[in-house]
Amino acid sequence: MKKTMSKKHQHKNGGEEAAQALDEQDLPEVREPEIEVKPADEPTPEKKPDYYDQLVRLSADFDNYRKRTEREKASFLAYGKKEFAQKLLPAYEVLLRQRAELAKEEDKGECSASLKAVKAGLNMVFTELEKAFKAEGIEHMDVLDKPYDPATQEVVAMIPSSEDQDGLVLQEVQMGFTMDGKVLRPARVIVGQHAEG
Template identity: 35%
Template sequence: MFYREVITLKVKVKNQEVIIPNNDDLANAALDEKLAEQEILRQSLEEKKKQAEEYYNQLLRLKAEFENYRKRVEKEKEKMYAYGKETILMKLVSLLDTLEQAEKNLTTENEKLKTENIIKGLSLITSDFRNFLKSEGLKVIESVGKKFNPHFHEVVEQEETEENEEGIILEELQKGYIFNGQVIRPAKVKIARELQNTPNESADIPE
């Protein structure tokens, strides 16, 4: 901070000494005040500049941390994907074991026994594959006996009947599946339709 020496005049008014600053003193005092204000502004600007640099450095650190986090997430995703493939492959290997065992059972020369082995092998394969799909989160859409639902079912046939309410599913022609709460394939079904009277049918007319 800058200071200037203030020169004053001393006069006596009614035996009392009064100090009267001259014009130079006033100018110097005003200059000192301005210089003091500028010094305060300079210090404030330096503080703001230092604070801005700190914020910028924090932003750079956050950016670097986020980039490292993103790379870690990508690596974890790759590991999970590889592990998921490994898990699925191991389950498919179990199905392959069943197929190979069924193939061995077909080597017999007895035709009746061979047929029985084929049926048994197919049954085992179907059961294993169904369990595999279920373990992966695949769910079968229930159809027969249920009311037709356009979200889960696709009508491919209709049958007139008096035994069932209209819209009841009589037969499932192809299974439908749900995965992760989403329908990946609707079930193809045949539904009941109310019996309609044909024009040729005539009511009994009393004589």
């Protein structure tokens, strides 16, 4: 009966014998390669952030922010100064005109003692205002008997004039002022116009 074993059974037994033979041999032990695991929060040398570049960028951003805020602050101050000056200009103009009228009356000899006292008071107020305006760069435009300048003046009327007064400012209806060389309030003027005839 041993002789009549099926081929399948023989093959099975032969496989087991081969496996036993392999176990008995001294084979080298196979090891898995060791992988170094780094903590997740520690960047690799290739991915390390450049802190110097970040610092330079941050410093530049802060410098730009500081300069922008300084410009805005100066702009707001200039705007506030301009607004306040424009509110004072009408009163300043009245003082200038009254001072000129009193000077004319005094020249004619028609000025009483009380008017002289008023004139002295007006001059003191005017002097203080003039100092403050000068400190802020505010100046009255001198436009009379000069050519009309559309950049600094507004024409309210044209009146007939001689040929030599054509295009000249003949009257100043509202005084014009500049602040730091820029127009604060344009002058309103009457300009002469020569009629060709």
